[in-house]
Amino acid sequence: MLMLRVKFTKENYLQYISHLDLMRLFNRTFRRANIPIKYSEGYNPQPKFSIANPLSLGIESISEYMDIELEEEIPVEDFISSMNRELPKDIRIIEGKYIEGDKSLSSLVAWSYYEIKFVTNNLNNRQLDKLIEAWLKKENITIIRTRRKKGREIKKEQNIKPLIGNIVLNGQWTIDNGQLIELNCLLKAGDRGNLKPTDFINAMDKEFDLHIDPDTVDIKRIGLYLENNGEIQAPI
């Protein structure tokens, strides 16, 4: 099996296309770029590629990964240049590597690193870094998740503390309508526990009563990490 793993970006307005839109986009780009991708057998052949961890609509990323199964080996540089010629400018393939092993990329994903910006006007004289420090010492950080099942809303409490790796405050600036905050956070991602950055922000907003203006929230994924045999590693 010939498996190429690549890292790519999804920035600016392309944050507004969904995971499924992105799959369709790649499918058509592979064809335009003449990539010798393998297709599944059966009634409805589909190109064989999988994206590590679906990104929610409205989140940018400079650190997406996918595995692509090829029919024949082509130089990685050729793959990157052919694809980038055909891709919209806000999606770029930035590196690639042929990989061994048969574990699927999505099953190995464990952590996702985000850069988050927002504006709050209710911080007053409190120091956010101190607040965060205290917050992370708690054993339980509970959020309420709402799921829809057959038209009914089901509310469920969840302790997200184990899903938060770390939080780093990058900066804080005073602007017209409050404080612009920039922080990074490492959140659990993948099949073995997943915390959406939007849920994380809501939890923080609620905890510190920040009155975050939803129009000002910008989220960007800046890293994605695998856990293989208990070891944390970059996908490439």
Add this chain to the structure above:
Amino acid sequence: MIDMNKFNKVLKRVIKPARYIGMEINSIVKDFNNVDVKFAFAFPDIYEVGMSHLGLHILYNLLNEKEYIACERVFAPWVDMEEEMKKEEIPLFTLENREPIGNFDFVGFTLQYEMSYTNIVNMLHLGNIPILSKDREEEDPFIIAGGPCAYNPEPIADIIDFFVIGEGEEVILEILEKYREFKKTSGTKLDFLKEVSQIQGVYVPRFYEIHYNKDNTIKEMVPILEDVPKTIEKRIVKDLDKVYFPEKLIIPYIETVHDRIPLEIFRGCTRGCRFCQAGIIYRPVREKSPEKLLDLAKKLVEETGYENISLTSLSSCDYSQLELLISQLIDRYEEDKIGVSLPSLRLDSFSIDILKEIEKVRKTGLTFAPEAGSQRLRDVINKGIDEKDLTTAVSYAFKEGWSTVKLYFMIGLPTETDEDVLGIKELGYKVKDMFFILPKEERRGNLKITLSTSCFVPKPFTPFQWVGQDSIDEFYRKINLLRNSIRDRKIVYNYHDPKLSYLEAVVARGDRKVGKAIIKAWEKGCKFDGWSEKFNYDLWIEAFEETGINGDFYALRERDMEEVLPWDFINIGVSKKYLIKEYEKAKIGKLTRDCRLGCTGCGINQSYLGGVC
């Protein structure tokens, strides 16, 4: 350009924000301040619907190939986006340069469906452009329109500055070139309207007055300027092999209604179904050659990467070299996993064989349109199929492994009786029998038959343009009659909303007065009328009452053959005499042959249009 901070803010608040971002592969963004003519192509429905329309892709690329023109797209924002735009005071903008539509020289609407007219009014309003043509100033754009519904332009004649009747790619450059020259002069908008009124196919409503009889029918249409044409002649492309067709298509980021390569194999239709407007107005039939189509397919596949090619036309199985075309396409593209699809199927085993070829293993559902339940009524509408065609085709399809069949019908066709309506049920039951008549080991899959009825809407330029539509109550009675007669778990029955069809009938055959009701309905909040969850019948009825419009007069009234119809001033090349003859034949259930088998004398090949068929 609109305020980008506001734009970025609203994108975070709306569903499917990608509808509004543009920037798709193969879209064309020009330097807005460096072109002579700015044209906004406006589609009065949401992005996913508009981007599925072939005409948009043709005109967009045709215009943008000219260096001096910028053609940009604008769609109706969905209701959530509209609300946010109003809140932030963002005017309606195009996707390419995000430029308010008021900054264009032209805003050109395509009229695909009568029930999109309130969206046109709404889009002008959101673009801060006065709704009525007479209220617009020198700096406002020209609001123009074309497409199939422009064949009866009168209901929106007070809104649109001028209409283009016929095939747009044939006329539009002529108009824009004239405008480019005109801009160098000091002429007024009125001067330009006078100039374009001389172009064949262009209709400028303000140059004509309508005089009415006491009974509200039209007495005459009088030109108020000396040199404007008394009749408007439609424009058509003569040679479809030589006409412009884009070799690139914008590839949407989000899934659209028809998310594939549309390969237009011919225009027009020779079948002569008497209810069908497209079959008359798009005459004569003009085919593209297989060589041309294969060449186009190759370029489009390379430029788009789409995984499917759809062979589009009004009746694709009638293409004279269909087998050759399909086998060549499959030979070339099977290896690349590119599929071929046919949007409409004829009821015969030839069609099934073709389908067998393109679907190979996966059997999706079969869709046929017998249109009427009884042979008598099918003869009335000149749907040239009989029950044997259907049963042979269906039983052949069942043998070949299909098990899902959809059958489309209309109710309320002229001369229809309850017996005809119940014939729909009987046809459904017969199809079921065709399945179970097969020995058990030959049946494959789980049988599912869907019977679907729409309500007949009489349309201009058809042999049925004079007939009165069934009333809403009568439609419901027939629907219930049919629904209650079907007692079989294998057969599902669906029907369209008669209320919507009634309004469609009012607007489709409306005159200039109807325009007031359209604007009033919009004022009351009507938009996206074609979307069942947004359609509000009661508001429309209020609008009719307040503007003194009697809907029944337009929808239900049988017209006299002598009556002046609102669209009579348009010459489509098919003679009125022919339509009358066809109507008379319909009443006695007499068939007219497919004109590929011999000319039926509709007039298209003798008219000034120079059609050859």
